[in-house]
Amino acid sequence: MAPVTEITSLPQLNRILEEAAESKRLTILDFYSTTCQPCKSIAPSYEAFAEKYTNVVFLKCDIGAAESVADEYGIMTVPAFMFLKNEIKVDQVHGAGEMNVKALEAAIQKHNSGD
Numbered sequence: 001m002a003p004v005t006e007i008t009s010l011p012q013l014n015r016i017l018e019e020a021a022e023s024k025r026l027t028i029l030d031f032y033s034t035t036c037q038p039c040k041s042i043a044p045s046y047e048a049f050a051e052k053y054t055n056v057v058f059l060k061c062d063i064g065a066a067e068s069v070a071d072e073y074g075i076m077t078v079p080a081f082m083f084l085k086n087e088i089k090v091d092q093v094h095g096a097g098e099m100n101v102k103a104l105e106a107a108i109q110k111h112n113s114g115d
Contacts, residue, residue: 003050004030007061010068020057021086026112027057031073031080033064038096039079045101046081053108083111 007013007029020027030046032039050058063070063078073082073089081104083091090111093104 003054004047004058004060007059007069008066010066010072013059013061013069016057016059017084017087020084024086024113025055025057026108027059027084028108029073029082029084030058030060031063031070031075031078031082032060033078034062035064036078042079042096042101042104045104049105049108053112056108056112081107083107085111 005016007016013029017027032043046058046060050056061069063075075082077094079094079096081093082089083093091107093100093107
C-alpha cells in the first residue's frame with residue numbers, strides 16, 4: 001500500500017480527517033497539478049517523508065481532478081502543503097525548491113506529536 005493517499009472528493013477527505021483527528025494524527029495534504037513541473041520535482045521528497053514519518057497521514061490532491069477540495073481550502077497556487085490537526089489548518093508551506101523541502105520537513109517535525 002502506498003504511504004500517500006490520493007484525495008478525489010471532499011467527502012473522502014472529510015472522512016480521512018475525522019479518522020486522523022480521532023487518533024490525534026497530523027495530516028498533510030499536498031495540493032498539486034499534473035502539469036506543474038515544481039509539483040513533480042518535490043513529489044519524491046514528499047513520498048520520502050511519508051515513508052519516514054509513519055504516524056503522519058500523507059494525502060495528495062490533484063486540483064484539476066478535485067476542484068471542490070482545492071476550492072474548500074482556497075488553494076490558488078501549487079504546490080501547496082496544508083497541515084491539519086483535529087481537522088483544523090495549523091500550517092501551510094508553498095513551493096518546491098530546496099528551501100521549501102527543508103521548510104516542509106521542519107513543519108512536519110514542529111506539528112508531529114511524536115514518531
